[in-house]
Amino acid sequence: xxxxxxxxxxxxxxxxxxxxxxxxxxxxxxxxxxxxxxxxxxxxxxxxxxxxxxxxxxxxxxxxxxxxxxxxxxxxxxxxxxxxxxxxxxxxxxxxx
Numbered sequence: 322x323x324x325x326x327x328x329x330x331x332x333x334x335x336x337x338x339x340x341x342x343x344x345x346x347x348x349x350x351x352x353x354x355x356x357x358x359x360x361x362x363x364x365x366x367x368x369x370x371x372x373x374x375x376x377x378x379x380x381x382x383x384x385x386x387x388x389x390x391x392x393x394x395x396x397x398x399x400x401x402x403x404x405x406x407x408x409x410x411x412x413x414x415x416x417x418x
Contacts, residue, residue, distance in 0.1 A: 323407045327386055334378035335393035335403040344375055350395055352379045357387025383409045 325331055333352060337345040350369065353362030366379035383389055392404040 322388075325383075325407060325409050327409055327411050328382070329409075330380050330382050331407065332378055332380050333391050333393075334372075334376040336374075336376050337393070337395075337403065350377060350393065353392045353394065354381055355390040355392075356383070357385060357389065362390075362392060385409070386411045 333354075335352075337350075350367070351364055352366040352369070354365045355362045365381060369377045369379055371377050377393065381391075386409050388406055388408050390404065390406045392402060394402040394404075
């Protein structure tokens with residue numbers, strides 16, 4: 322699990338592929354983000370544009386420390402999804418004055 326410091330911007334990306342390894346470009350793709358105490362995901366991004374490497378992405382800045390979960394999904398009919406988790410820790414060294 323990747324670990325980030327509170328205040329960092331985190332890039333979450335995904336590339337969905339079919340059984341022939343062709344990139345799926347589904348309509349309605351969205352990113353759900355679940356905070357440390359959340360059972361219901363907050364929709365962060367819908368229909369993102371791919372980058373130059375054909376990855377869909379969104380940038381998030383978690384507001385609290387803890388384990389965060391994410392899920393890229395297509396809510397309509399397609400079973401394509403990618404999910405994972407990351408940990409956010411509080412700063413241990415104060416920022417420079």
